[in-house]
Amino acid sequence: MRVSTWIALFVWLLSLAAALVTGRDLLYNTFYLVTLVIAGSWLWVRQNLRGLEIQRRVRTPRSQVGRLVEESLEVTNHGWLSKLWVEIHDLSNLPGHRASRVLVALKRKKPRQWVVRTPSIRRGRYVLGPIELRSGDPLGIFESQRKVPGQSSIIIYPATYDIPGFRLPPGRMPGGRVARYRTHYLTTNVATVRDYAPGDSFNRIHWRSTARTGRLIVKEFELDPTSDVWIMLDLDANWHVAQPWQPPDIADLPAVLWSRQRRKEPALPPATIEYAAAAAASIAQRYLIERRSVGLLAYAPRRQVLQLERGHRQFTKILEMLAVVEPTASISFDRVLTAERHFLDRNVTVVAISAAADNAWVAALREYQNSGISVTAVLIAASTFGPTPSYRPVLAELWASQIPTYVIRRGMSLSSALSHLAPPE
Numbered sequence: 001m002r003v004s005t006w007i008a009l010f011v012w013l014l015s016l017a018a019a020l021v022t023g024r025d026l027l028y029n030t031f032y033l034v035t036l037v038i039a040g041s042w043l044w045v046r047q048n049l050r051g052l053e054i055q056r057r058v059r060t061p062r063s064q065v066g067r068l069v070e071e072s073l074e075v076t077n078h079g080w081l082s083k084l085w086v087e088i089h090d091l092s093n094l095p096g097h098r099a100s101r102v103l104v105a106l107k108r109k110k111p112r113q114w115v116v117r118t119p120s121i122r123r124g125r126y127v128l129g130p131i132e133l134r135s136g137d138p139l140g141i142f143e144s145q146r147k148v149p150g151q152s153s154i155i156i157y158p159a160t161y162d163i164p165g166f167r168l169p170p171g172r173m174p175g176g177r178v179a180r181y182r183t184h185y186l187t188t189n190v191a192t193v194r195d196y197a198p199g200d201s202f203n204r205i206h207w208r209s210t211a212r213t214g215r216l217i218v219k220e221f222e223l224d225p226t227s228d229v230w231i232m233l234d235l236d237a238n239w240h241v242a243q244p245w246q247p248p249d250i251a252d253l254p255a256v257l258w259s260r261q262r263r264k265e266p267a268l269p270p271a272t273i274e275y276a277a278a279a280a281a282s283i284a285q286r287y288l289i290e291r292r293s294v295g296l297l298a299y300a301p302r303r304q305v306l307q308l309e310r311g312h313r314q315f316t317k318i319l320e321m322l323a324v325v326e327p328t329a330s331i332s333f334d335r336v337l338t339a340e341r342h343f344l345d346r347n348v349t350v351v352a353i354s355a356a357a358d359n360a361w362v363a364a365l366r367e368y369q370n371s372g373i374s375v376t377a378v379l380i381a382a383s384t385f386g387p388t389p390s391y392r393p394v395l396a397e398l399w400a401s402q403i404p405t406y407v408i409r410r411g412m413s414l415s416s417a418l419s420h421l422a423p424p425e
Contacts, residue, residue: 041137051079065159066266165419234354240327241386242271337364346372355380357389
């Protein structure tokens with residue numbers, strides 16, 4: 001119970017005792033007045049949260065680091081009386097989310113609306129809602145609260161960066177081997193022609209055959225003779241580092257300044273897993289745009305795998321997986337690489353992303369090379385994030401093994417880090 005409530009009850013008891021002891025009409029009238037004020041305040045509070053309806057609409061249940069989460073809230077008073085003041089307290093766990101408001105003089109059947117734009121500053125799966133309502137009487141004697149159920153989930157994808165300088169090592173045969181199976185994608189390799197079927201795109205029509213036969217003929221394609229890309233992400237909890245981090249307060253920036261902020265590269269929290277997830281997403285984006293088949297594999301702690309596939313749908317799957325992965329594995333990265341070796345063939349390129357300052361996973365990559373599998377390493381310099389062993393011995397071992405390596409340090413631009421091979425140190 002609030003202090004003001006105890007004070008009101010004390011005044012009420014004091015006025016009652018004074019009236020009974022003295023018997024004076026003035027004190028009795030004071031007692032009646034105090035009783036009327038307390039009873040009226042209590043009744044006011046009881047009706048102040050009745051008849052309120054809250055609706056929230058999220059524009060899209062998905063966003064990406066560096067973009068905005070936009071939602072609208074509407075409060076309608078269906079009661080008979082106006083509400084003096086109502087506090088809307090949002091219980092969402094989305095970082096930087098500010099949907100709470102204090103509404104004053106909420107009239108009957110006149111809804112109040114507002115739009116909340118929240119910058120997406122950290123990947124993950126979050127919950128919007130529930131909402132807690134709070135109100136009180138004009139004298140502040142009583143206060144009431146009510147929780148409005150209803151939640152909606154939203155997923156924030158990791159940031160992606162343009163990495164034009166990222167290069168995979170060439171295969172043993174220029175262009176790799178030709179994949180001799182048909183595909184619905186447009187490639188440079190025409191396999192055969194067939195009759196037009198409803199749903200075929202007009203840009204697949206083979207006009208010479210159509211003119212010769214007098215009916216619509218379309219082309220069928222084979223996959224491009226390029227290697228598939230496997231991204232293997234190390235989630236060994238023993239090597240990942242995270243520092244305390246306070247989200248930047250940019251929700252209240254003016255529209256002009258926020259548009260400038262969006263043109264910058266999204267700032268990542270000081271955690272190795274955040275940089276690793278963003279690197280994996282950026283690499284997947286680059287090679288899916290080139291219409292290569294890309295797969296993703298991680299142990300967190302159980303085996304999670306997205307099989308090789310092309311197209312925007314595969315990119316969405318990869319982003320959804322990377323949005324929620326955390327370094328919770330207890331198996332070392334070298335054991336992961338060794339276990340997965342038997343499922344790979346010579347026509348794949350492996351991109352290994354790790355923060356481990358351990359040469360064992362470098363030895364596993366050398367075994368991949370000896371088997372004819374092309375490998376590229378992305379080394380997260382964990383020692384720049386916190387007190388862990390230096391990454392330099394691992395970098396030296398990677399270069400000694402002739403494995404192309406990109407190094408990502410804390411605070412670096414990922415566009416720059418993944419566009420230039422790291423020099424030996």
